[in-house]
Amino acid sequence: MEGNFYPLLKWMILPPLAGFVLNGLLGKKFLSERAGGILGSLAVLLSFVFALLSLSDLLNLPAADRLLRDTLFTWISAGPFTVDFALRLDPLSAVMALVVSGVSFLIHVYSIGYMHGDKGFHKYFSYLNFFVFFMLVLVLADNPVLMFVGWEGVGLASYLLIGFWYEDPEKASAGKKAFITNRIGDAGFLAGLMLLAAVMHAGGVYALDFSTLSANAQLAAGASFAGVNAAFLIGVLLFVGATGKSAQFPLYVWLPDAMAGPTPVSALIHAATMVTAGVYMLARMFFLYEAAPAALDVVLVTGCFTAFLAAVIAVAQRDIKKVLAYSTVSQLGFMFMAVGAGAWAAGVFHLTTHAFFKALLFLAAGSVIHGLSGEQDLFKMGGLRKHMRTTFILTATGWLALSGVPPLAGFYSKDLILEKVFTSGAGFVWLTGLLTAALTAYYISRLLILAFMDNYRGREHAHESPAVMTVPMGLLAALSVVGGMAGAAWLLPFLQPGAPPEHHSALMIAISVAAAAAGIIAAFLITGRRIGGGHHAAWCPRSLAAAWPRLHRLVYNKFYVDEIYEALLLKPLARFADWTFRVPDSKVIDGALVNGTARLFMSLGRTLGAAQTGNAQFYAIVFMAGLCLLLAAVLAGYYL
Amino acid sequence: MRPLLLTAAFYLLSGAILAGAAGTVLLRRPLYCALSLLFTLLATSALYILLGAELAGLLQIIVYAGAVMALFILAIHMTGQDEPLKTPPLPRLLLMAAGAAAAGLFGLLMLAATRFFIAFVKLAPEPYSVAEQAGLIFGRYTPQFELLSLLVLAGIAGAVVAAKKKL
Amino acid sequence: MMIGPDLLNLAIYLPLAAGVLIALLPRAKEHLSGPLALTSSLLAFIPALALYTGFDPALPGMQFAQDLPWLSALGARYTIGLDGISMLMFILTAFLAPIAVLSSFTAVKEHRRFYYASLLALQTGMLGVFAALDLLLFYVFWEAMLIPMYFIIGIWGGRRRIYASVKFFIYTMAGSLLMLAAILWLYFDHQSRTGVYTFALTAYNNSAAGGTGMLLFLAFALAFAVKVPLWPFHTWLPDAHVEAPTAGSIILAGVLLKMGVYGFIRIAVPFFPEAAMTAGWPIAALGAFGVIYGSLTAWAQDDIKKLVAYSSVAHLGIVMVGVLVLEPAAVSGAVLQMVNHGLSTGALFLCVGMLYERRHTRLMADYGGIAKIMPAFAAVFMIVTLSSIGLPGLNGFIGEFLILFGAFKVWPCLALVSLGGVILSAVYMLGMYQKVFFGPVSNTANKELPDLKVREWLCVLPLLALIVWIGVYPNFFLRRIDTAVNDYIRLAGGPRPVFSLAKGEK
Amino acid sequence: MENPKTLLDLIAPLLLVAVPAIIALLVRPAWAQRAAGIGLAAALFNVAVSAPANILPFGQSLVYDPLTKLFWLLILAAAFAAVVLTPRAACAAELPANEYYFLLPISAVGLMAMLATGDLIGVFIALEVVSLPLYALAAARRTAAGAEAGYKYFLLGSFGAALTVLGIAFFYGSVGSVLITSAAAISGLTVTQAAASAGFLLIMAGFAFKAALVPFHMWVPDVYEGAPTPVSAFMASAVKAGAVLILFRLFVAADLPLYYKIFWWVAALTMAAGNIAALPQTGVKRMLAYSSVAHAGYLLTGFMGGKAAFPAVYFYLAVYAAATIGAFSLVAILEKEEKGVTLDGLRGLAAADPAKAALLAVFVLSLAGIPPLAGFFGKFWLFAQAVRGAAPGLVVIAVLASAVSLYYYLSIITAMYSGKGDAAAVPRAATPLTLWLLGAFVLLGGLAADLFLLPAARALPFLP
Amino acid sequence: MIHFLPLTDSVPLAHIVGLGVAVFAAGAFGFLVRRNLIVLLMCVELMLNGANIVLVAFSRAPASPDPQVWVIFMFAVAAAEAGVGLALAVLIWRRLGTLDIDALKGLRG
Secondary structure (H helix, E strand, O other): OOOOEOOHHHHHHHHHHHHHHHHHHHHHHHOOHHHHHHHHHHHHHHHHHHHHHHHHHHHHOOOOOOOEEEEEEEEEEEOOEEEEEEEEEOHHHHHHHHHHHHHHHHHHHHHHHHOOOOOOHHHHHHHHHHHHHHHHHHHHEOOHHHHHHHHHHHHHHHHHHHOOOOOOHHHHHHHHHHHHHHHHHHHHHHHHHHHHHHHHHHOOOOEOOHHHHHHOHHHHHHOEEOOEEHHHHHHHHHHHHHHHHOOOOOOOOHHHHHHHOOHHHHHHHHHHOHHHHHHHHHHHOHHHHHHOHHHHHHHHHHHHHHHHHHHHHHHOOOEHHHHHHHHHHHHHHHHHHHHHOOOHHHHHHHHHHHHHHHHHHHHHHHHHHHHOOOOOEHHHOOOHHHHOHHHHHHHHHHHHHHHOOOOOHHHHHHHHHHHHHHHOOOHHHHHHHHHHHHHHHHHHHHHHHHHHOOOOOOOOOOOOOOHHHHHHHHHHHHHHHHHHHHHHHHHHHHHOOOOOOOOOOHHHHHHHHHHHHHHHHHHHHHHHHHOOOOOOOOOOOOOHHHHOHHHHHHHHOHHHHHHHHHHHHHHHHHHHHHHHHHHHHHHHHHHHHHHHHHHHHHHHHHHHHHHOOOOHHHHHHHHHHHHHHHHHHHHHHHHO | OHHHHHHHHHHHHHHHHHHHHHHHHHOOOHHHHHHHHHHHHHHHHHHHHHOOOHHHHHHHHHHHHHHHHHHHHHHHHHHOOOOOOOOOOOOHHHHHHHHHHHHHHHHHHHHHHHOOOOOEEEOOOOOOOHHHHHHHHOOOOHHHHHHHHHHHHHHHHHHHHHHOOOO | OOOOHHHHHHHHHHHHHHHHHHHOOOHHHHHHHHHHHHHHHHHHHHHHHHHHHHOOOOOOOOEEEEEEEEEOOOOEEEEEEEOHHHHHHHHHHHHHHHHHHHHOOOOOOOOHHHHHHHHHHHHHHHHHHHHEOEHHHHHHHHHHOHHHHHHHHHHHOOOOHHHHHHHHHHHHHHHHHHHHHHHHHHHHHHHHHHOOOOOEHHHHOOOOOHHHHHHHHHHHHHHHHHHOOOHHHOOHHHHHHHHOOHHHHHHHHHHHHHHHHHHHHHHHHHHOHHHHHHHHHHHHHHHHHHHHHHHHHHHOOOEHHHHHHHHHHHHHHHHHHHHHOOOHHHHHHHHHHHHHHHHHHHHHHHHHHHHHHHHOOOEHHHOOOHHHHOHHHHHHHHHHHHHHHOOOOOHHHHHHHHHHHHHHHHOHHHHHHHHHHHHHHHHHHHHHHHHHHOOOOOOHHHOOOOOOOHHHHHHHHHHHHHHHHHHHOOHHHHHHHHHHHHHHHHHOOOOOOOOOOOOOOO | OOOOOOHHHHHHHHHHHHHHHHHHHHOOHHHHHHHHHHHHHHHHHHHHHOOOOOOOOOHHHOOOOHHHHHHHHHHHHHHHHHHHOOOHHHHHHHOOHHHHHHHHHHHHHHHHHHHHOOEHHHHHHHHHHHHHHHHHHHOOOOOHHHHHHHHHHHHHHHHHHHHHHHHHHHHHHHHOOOEHHHHHHHHHOOOOHHHHHHHHHHHHHHHHHHHOOHHHOOHHHHHHHHOOHHHHHHHHHHHHHHHHHHHHHHHHHHOOHHHHHHHHHHHHHHHHHHHHHHOOOOEHHHHHHHHHHHHHHHHHHHHOOHHHHHHHHHHHHHHHHHHHHHHHHHHHHHOEOOEOOEHHHHOOHHHHOHHHHHHHHHHHHHHHOOOOOHHHHHHHHHHHHHHHOOOHHHHHHHHHHHHHHHHHHHHHHHHHHOOOOHHHHOOOOOOOHHHHHHHHHHHHHHHHOHHHHHHHHHOHHHOO | OOOOOOOOOEEEHHHHHHHHHHHHHHHHHHHHHOOEHHHHHHHHHHHHHHHHHHHHHHHHOOOOOHHHHHHHHHHHHHHHHHHHHHHHHHHHHHHHOOOEHHHOOOOOO
């Protein structure tokens, strides 16, 4: 262990914080738009550079114990709980830090172009830096509590950025929806942590940093809470947290609405970095899941189901960003399938490659929307290959990578996951995974065709995006191409030094490529025919909508999941809240008990007042009656 | 023969007193009530003498029967309220309550008193001499006696305040 | 004047003296009363700060103690002193008072001399409660400070101020009168056992057990539960908060509610540890239920101040769980949460006050899109809302985290119920924030609202600074209350048995 | 002043009050108040300075011991305050000044005599000396209400007196002596105990009437409302104090468990009836009347502590008397000729006359028993006696009753301090110094309770 | 046990006390029932008279002169009371025009 005070880690997280503060306070008045943009991007670049430096230091260490820690100060110490503000760099967090800072830097540069002329330009960049700071804190945290700080910090950043244009109540409530759904997930995360802490404390372990936790994982396995095995319960609860953050079933509803935010935000937060936090957390806590295989099955099944469901929905969407959003949900499903199958390294590998090509696709969509000055409906686009050539080429790379066409990145990581799932024996899950891969290829091809092929259906005058936007996209495209091969060769052994080298069976490769090809061809057939390409076979339906109209409407409306949540959860809860205030609070406690007693005493007072009739003789009679009563009481003592 | 006469006289006087009291309470015209009260007071003073409290009996006639009754008669004439009042008596419920209260008081007190009164009171005993009683008044009870003077003075001033037409 | 009891006395009685002075100002000098009040409450903050820095966290028991004869016929002595917990509450009161005074410069127009005199008298009353170590002295301060609060709500309050102030006064008074009977019973029971008439708090620790102990504990608990406010006894809070002027609400939420909890920590639990051990769970359950109940009722409000008032019921519900669970982390979390709630709810009321001063309405429907018109105010309100929700990185999270983690080990179900409350807090707070700040500027009256003025910045900045400081580096405060927390737990009969995480089968 | 050797020294205080009263009858009306005031002040000073020596020229008929000194101090202070605080305006308009300033001091002399004699007959006669002037004074107002109040008070007063005489007769018959101390013999009696305790009860009833305990309290609201306010002040403070002290001496002397039970119920009923009946009142004077009934109840709660409760009872009487006289005097100053002061009448007083509003608030808060005012310490120590006397149940009732009383006490303060009202039109008469002294005593007296409790504790052995 | 008449020159104490209490009770009943103010006063006098009879009775039973002195004092007290009472009655008559007790209903509630 390099000792606990490796300095570089704190320098990795400080620049974004400085960027946030400077842009936030001084931005509007003192910095020009250009200066603000550069400051923001520079901050993230610094983090990226420091990440690289610390990576090289990490690599110098012997393969077995590659760990760098930096304890800044004791954050909380109350009774048995001591939580240090400590950062940790090991292969897993190094990879994540690189991905986060690298992709963020590119998106920052892109945003300078995209957000040009927006009134809240500096506020936007300060929020982005704010996000990167908390993401890095999340990734580099040495104990789950600090990770939770990062966890909620990024949730807040996404809330602020989704609702960036808050004049529109639609966007504001989308932000609120994202934050609250995250909060529900976070509650699960917290509950899991609480149980973990309780189990550890019961076992006499009081430090909560990951090294000690993984060393005492068997404590959790041994203990049981309310009859259920503790490790399993912690695993599931932490996974609930992950579903909230990484938009898995049932808490994925917020991600499609999160598209209300600026597109670079969608690219950075809702594709590349934040949503992957769930996968990172599971990978980080994997020592726990090893102790509770049942929890892994839960992850596997949920991941698979989410992937399939999202892919189906993506097929029928009209809004370009909605398609990409559901695609992200689906790809995250894949990552969770990988972790569920026990291959967290494969999951992280897919996470990295996905970050590249999904960010690329989102930025491309951004430049399309920017080009068509705000138009997002696929049916109003078309033929953009003529007007936006570079964007077309870059989108094409992203399309190939996502579909899993070799040799691009998508193929390597997705194929690896399918193979791991297959080898882990979950046959049915593998089959659905394969089908989802095909569907993925289908909807991304459909997007490409609708947007770029054929001729332009919209009214706007499409124009190509400036260099400051296309250059980052180019870099990302390069990474999408080269990332797969480099990752397979270098990343996996780096993450799991001891693991045996991966051998890809030829059969598995063939099957996944076939699935991808099927998807693409189907897309060209159906979508191509739909937009009037004459020479297609009769059996091929004009479009999905025509073939199964009722099914199509169901899928287009996202299986009405939002409406179901609204009807089953939100509405009744709101009505119950209203009822608790109106009836028990105002009527029962306040009305009956408090004011009731007051009214009772007042009426008693009035009756006593009425007894004062004013007639002196009546008083005398009361006098005598009282006296006789007392006299009787006195004498009773003697005679009874 | 004398003792028999004494006891008969006692019971005669008791009957007179009770009749007088009933008269004061029940007669309708205030003047008749006043006269009935006068009769009661005289009968009581006779009783005192019978019981040996001669000084008290005689003083009762002078002070009580004389001065106080004069005041009452004066008050009745001043207010000219000789004929019976036309106002209706108390509602039945209050009447009954009053009766019950008074009877209750009598019953309870007698209940308390009878348990121990096996003692007897000699009629026409040797009375305490006036000198002896005077010695008490100006001996042990001087403070009380002085207080009485203050009381009467206060009574006069009070009556003047109440009856004064204008300040 | 080294750091000791006389400094403590100065800190307590300086405001009262200044208050009397201000009340006697001639009518012509009325405009001076505000600044004078501000300077005196600031002056009073200096000794409090000196005490805080001079406070030695390692030393167990009371510091700066003083013990003078007072009513020898009754056996009551003037004993004051501070330990970790009361020191923290002491400095919180001294810290919030100047802010409350500053915030009412523009809000209060008539009877200003009497207003500031009441505010300063209230400060002395509160400081006295935290410093008193003699049961009778505690009770005198406890009820004496009701009078200035009654005047503040009753005279300078909103439309239904009379109803609210009378309800507040009688509700609290009735609760504490039962405590008076209990004190008397204890007083004579102690005298019969030891032959000594005394009111010293230390004499009554662990003083009664069994049935009578439980009865007495409930009498004390009722008086403090009304103040906390614990669930069924809370209906005075919304009326008092809504109708009180801004400064009144700040002090009411910031300090008065904490006296209920302080009462439990200093008196109710240590006096009857056995009864507290058995009755602990039901009362904590009331607290946990209060968290959910408070959040639900807050969500149903359309008046911002009422929403914040009900949120206080929720926040203090979770504090009660923390205090009664007798687990070191949870208790120090609860004590810290008392400060946090004071800061965040105080700041919330401050901001609502600023809005009220501009638009003279508290209904969310009358606002909308304020973020565009008053961006700085929106940012400040955002930070305070997040602190109130308990977002990590700010002060709210530290308290709630410690309470939840500590309480889970002993009462997992209560911790989980409170966790539910934490989610609901995000729902209603962000719901309110969105209705007020986001969306289009629908109401024309909101068009040209001025953003924060200098005076308002001065009010809110110290609160924000502390909110962030406690969020980032809470250890500075936690270190100082450790010994006091352990003393409390020891007096309360030791930590509770941990929930059995049975070493079950695989 | 060395010990009073001669009889003159013994009765000097009584003379110092009576003689100026008589002078007040003779001098011009304007001087009458000064004469009475000087007389009372001189007596107060004389008593305060003199050291009581236990000489008994007339046996138990006239006793001057430390206990009597304490009694006299209380009565004289209350009487002095009532006399001095009678507003001159009221005097000129409706009260016959000369007689007024004669009758009130005479009533005070009656009270002093009542508390200085150990002989029941003396006590009865003194009680009459107290009552007669008050019957006249109650009727002093030139209105129908005045006459009615006076006559009602007279009727019920004489009814009570007659009962007391019968009680004394029975008591003497069974115990053989009329000394208060002989009440201790009741428990020893065998055959005649029933008659003795019956007689004892009748005597108690007479004084219970004067102290306005529950079954005998119905006259209080009407008479206090009808009578001139300073007279009500005197009745509510000095007369009630005298009656309560006599009740206490009798109760302590007899010390019968039966009477503890009876007083338990009477106290509970008095507190409840007094406080609850006051809730709906709008007339401030009538509300204060009901409050004085309730306070008699609180005092009875103190009785449960037995003989050792005397310091608490004495201190509470002092504090209660100060607060009641203060409150009534302020009402006297504020009321405009016949129309009494109502809650609406007080509205806006704080704005119009802050000094009087603050003083009334202090008096009312002390009556309510809110710390740090003296009323709280009085109530606290009184309830403590009840707890020592093993009557916690009564303390709980007392505590709840004072919680109920908060409502109407606060309604007075709320009226004064909220909004604008016709109180603003009150003439800005100066606030008399005595009122400030009473206010200061009530505000700070509690913190210096030792000044009352310790001497009272020292005087304990002289209780029968 | 009370036995009658054989002792001719003395009377059981109970009879005298009974007489006194009876007069007292009659006075009390009259006081509670009669409407005319002056008759009320007479009833009060009756009650006092009854009490005096009891006092005199006891002056004989344990044979001591004191009660008789007290009876004399009671005359003075009764006289003073009657004086003030009648003055008030006249005042009521002058101001309210009637001596009926029902007129005294102004103060109530």
